[in-house]
Amino acid sequence: MSNTAQPDAPLTRGHKKRERTRQSLIEAALRLLARKEVGEVALLEVASEAEVASGTIYNYFRTRDEVIEAVGIALADKFSETISALSIGVNSGALRLAIGVRMFIRRAAADPTWASAVIRVVHFDQAIRSKIANFVLVDLRGGAEEGVFSYPDENIARDLVVSCVVGGMRAVIEGRGTQEHDSQVAEMVLKALGTTPARARKLAQQPLPG
Template identity: 80%
Template sequence: MNKTANADEPLTRGHKKRERTRQGLIDAALRLFARKEVGDVALLEVANEAEVASGTVYNYFRTRDEVVEAVGLALADEFADTISTLSIGVDSGSRRLSIGVRMFIRRAIADPDWASAVIRVVHLDQAIRSKIANQVLADLRAGIEEGAFSYADENIALDLVVSCGVGGMRAVVEGRQVEDHDIKVAEMVLKALGTTPARARKLAQQKLPG
């Protein structure tokens, strides 16, 4: 029995080390995507950025597309976790949507490198787009049920929210944000979705959770 446990232990340590190395490569790719276009990043650059041997990266990723997919999945998981945490105790779909738009613009202000990477990856990776779409659609449908939203087409409403959110982040990265940028973007998105001006202003200006 003890012999079996001892035999399994090195495998566990090796697995953890492999996961650490893989995460290090993903983090390195994220930093590179913050600085340059995804298509300009080579696998060997990822290895250099992660400070591992050049051949190590090929043990984890065969192509740049696989790296992009891994970064997209990591960002998607982070997105889902953040929204889930912020949404605890918030029953209103329109309120959740406002919170989501504002928090990601604020994150862009606090961490422009992260925002630059998100902007570049979101257009290339299906995983992060799906996570965002699922969350936004849930909030749109809840907003309709509570009478806060009124729009002609759900898919167009989804595109509007995502495009405005990413556009708000891009404005921050490019130094074009205005005072209370997150509030103003959220208010305009809510009004575009059919929320009355007074209600949109009130929702957008509410104190953020946490």
Template identity: 70%
Template structure:
């Protein structure tokens, strides 16, 4: 019996065509335009066609990518949160402690807010406008929370409350920094308080929160 002919592989990624690349550039241009608008005005005041004008594309073009204002704003928020969270995860890849990774994430979001107020203002406005971005940020926190619990550095009873605590406190600190209410070592102080609230001993929380951050192209 002859050997069966192997079926062609279908899972291999296909190279992007010129059309796909152009479409992705246009979509990214629309997201960047929406980001600039969000930084200047309230989310509820932004119209979909205003995004097209800001991106210098035709009104018809934007409808090929987004049908509503809510869709484009959700895309903006998710892109912002994912890009920075992914960068933090890459920088923390060699850190074994979940509690330390959690501290790094909290501190870097606050520091980014201090260095890039436009980015922070846009993220915060969309955060309070859209549930999807809140869920994305929580997803990035969850693994570190669970790892911290397993390693015994953290101790909490309800995962949902723990998630809310980290995300709400971090975004609240970002807002304080943007509004000029930041204090010296704001990121370190908040990380220490969060770790203590999550069950870390005062000495461990202070030690973890004070560790040097991995070098990062903040604002890149």
């Protein structure tokens, strides 16, 4: 097999139209998931929400699960981009983790519709969970190497962070968030990961990038 990289072929007009329609269906499913439980969303309802012919959706998705998976992957990609952008110039894994926790909760407060959809999908589709988990693991390992984190099991530590982020998002969109909810959740997560109280508070209070 040749190792010479071949340039990507430009998208044809038909391919571009197909991609736009697929994206429109994913965005429609996302809006529905902000209002309904996963099991209540029907394929034809997604087509109606996207304002496409009912039969068109079957050219892209055969089942509701396929739509939900596509939504999960799309959300995971956005999460990955956010985390990556926040990590630029931040060398501390512990600080990156604190920033990530706070930014997700702050976005939930600023955009409850987005947050509602994320919360519903994160419990259903493993794609988004695994994407988040991969980034969390990098920060957990970085914090452990720095000597800031100390935890007995990496998988439990990862699940703790993901669960606390989702819980914090849910609290703010349900009106249960406290003042500086993002910082308080981040501080408690850091403490649970073995950070000293003084350092956890300092990291959780750092100015956010951007």
